[in-house]
Amino acid sequence: MKALPLATSGLNRATFVGCGRAYRRLCRALAGLSAILVSSALVLSDSSAFETPESPQGTTGTPSYPNLAPTPPMGWNSWLYYGCDVTEKAVLENARALVRSGLAARGYNTVTIDECWMTTKRDRAGDLVANPVKFPHGMPFVARRLHEMGLKFGIYADAGTTTCTKKFPGSVGHFQQDANLFARWGVDYLKLDGCHVPIAPSETKEETFHDVYRQMSQALLNTGRPIVFSVSAPAYFQYDGDSVWRKVIGWSSDIGNLWRSGRDIASERAAPAAKWPSIKYNFDYNSLLADMQKPGRWNDPDFLLAGNSGLTTEEIQSQMALWSVMAAPLISGTDLTKLSPAAFDVLSNREVIAVDQDRLGIQGRIVDKGAGFAVLSKPLANGDRAVALFNSGETERAITTSARAVGLPAARSYLLKDLVTDRVGRVGGTFSARVAPHATKLFRVRALSY
Known part of the structure; x- marks a missing residue:
């Protein structure tokens, strides 16, 4: 999720183009036809990855998304530091820095390309297209290079009509097509944002979000590829009342592996004075949600700022310690090619990482x-x-x-x-x-x- 005020993030009533309640019978028929048409083109991975009898049951009583993240995910994401300036070169340089520094060996193994990676329009077949200037070799090339380094490949999409910057196509109406594309590319982790989701006339905002995120969850399962699913929906309900917020977190834990629980953390471009208050604010809201988290299903208070300007060593150590005791994902958002020794020491602390990755998976x-x-x-x-x-x-x-x-x-x-x-x-x-x-x-x- 990008730092957009919820009141202006495009969540207005509009004709819904996905499968809301009023559309489900038609959409089920279309989904069945689509599955027949694409099944011959899909290359499925080992289906044993989805045999997860130990996966927790969700709050709706339906089987949960496979438990693909038994410990909190760790890695690197492009958004905080690069924003829309993300490039293939920057992504691969940071990936090499993860490996070279030893951070990958300590668990930081997923490299995620956030928003602004695509062109402003889909191609004639309706597929998303990587920006040829920023990613001249394409996403399958990036995936291969990351996999060769022993890393996992993460990517960003949005559940609405456009992404949060309003520049790039969203996935609503294309969930299965986009999931199939990501699987073909070798994606291992999907972050699905929630900007500009059109609300179905017959549904509440919460019901519509549940519909669209459930559609992508099922679409990912249909590909046969194990893709960790990061759900951004709860962040769009933080101010809608505690009961609604918690309801959204509840169904997020059914359909995904982790969820953005609230407001975005400050980016590198934010004023230095804004960064510590941002860490504290995100800690405050996430610390209230310990009862919503369970092993394999993670509250995500957003990225680690270690390495970003404007923070003291005590402040970045504080964030690392607090995120670890909360069993939160540890996802760096800085330029790892310029990581200071002090920031490296914080990120690489084996004992602190062990607290975060403890197999009991309990939030402090x-x-x-x-x-x-x-x-x-x-x-x-x-x-x-x-x-x-x-x-x-x-x-x-x-x-x-x-x-x-x-x-x-x-x-x-x-x-x-x-x-x-x-x-x-x-x-x-x-x-x-x-x-x-x-x-x-x-x-x-x-x-x-x-």
Whole structure:
């Protein structure tokens, strides 16, 4: 999703050109005919990728989208830094930087081309077309190069009539065609935005969004290729009331693997003074959604700003720690070819990444909160707890919590490891740390039996 005010993002009543309730019988018939026509042209991947008996059941009672992201996705996306200046050269240079730096080996393995990659019109066959100036070798070439590097290929589309900049064609009315095209290109990850979705006359905004996103979800399944599906719908309902917002998140977890939960984070082009408040704002709304997330289904508070100008080391460490304790996707949005040593250290921290990627897949919860601070606790697979002490204020402060408060069992003492400094200590039932302004201390805490 791009940073457009929801009131002006094109979500006005219009004749709906997708398959709303009033159109479903006709659309089912057309979809069946389309499937027959395209089936001979599709090259299907191993269908075993879709045999996911352990996938969670969704809130609607229907089978969920396959669990293609058992841990939060990690990687790089072009939007924050490049915006509409994205090119094949920039994408491949950043991909090589992921591999060369070792970040890919630590989990950052998906490279996603965001908006502005396509031409302003579809071709005569109705297919989306990569901009030949920006991507002179085409998207299959980019996919091959990324796959040769051991990386996955992500791409952007929009569920409406046009993309968020209003310059490029949306996918409404073309969901199966676009899904088939992406599968042929070798796409592994789709981010589907929600700008300019025309609302069906007989439906609410929420019902229409559910319709169009469900259509793309099914279209991706029909291709036979395992494509991680990132749903942007909840971001368009953040201000529509908590019950509606949560309803949208609920069905997003049925039809996709992760979802943009709210407002966009600040881009590289934003004023430096806007970036820290943006991180804090996105943390605030996402931290309220722990009950909506489940293993394999991820709340996404948007990209990591490590490497962007206008942030201190404490601030980028804070975002990395908070996103990790919330089990959020870790997707870099900077120019990795110019990554500073400090930003690299933040992004590559194995211990912090391990908290994010813990196989229990549980989002950490706020266990204590006050003016200018919060304490979060996340259970880990080995019985430890990840504990974050977040100082959102403007002055240094001591933040105190207890083993009981963070959910640890009673014990004579606890092993406390600072995941940024690697310092290890032994503490009693209560522990405290002095935390700099805008900083977060992230600890792994273990109950000791001796």
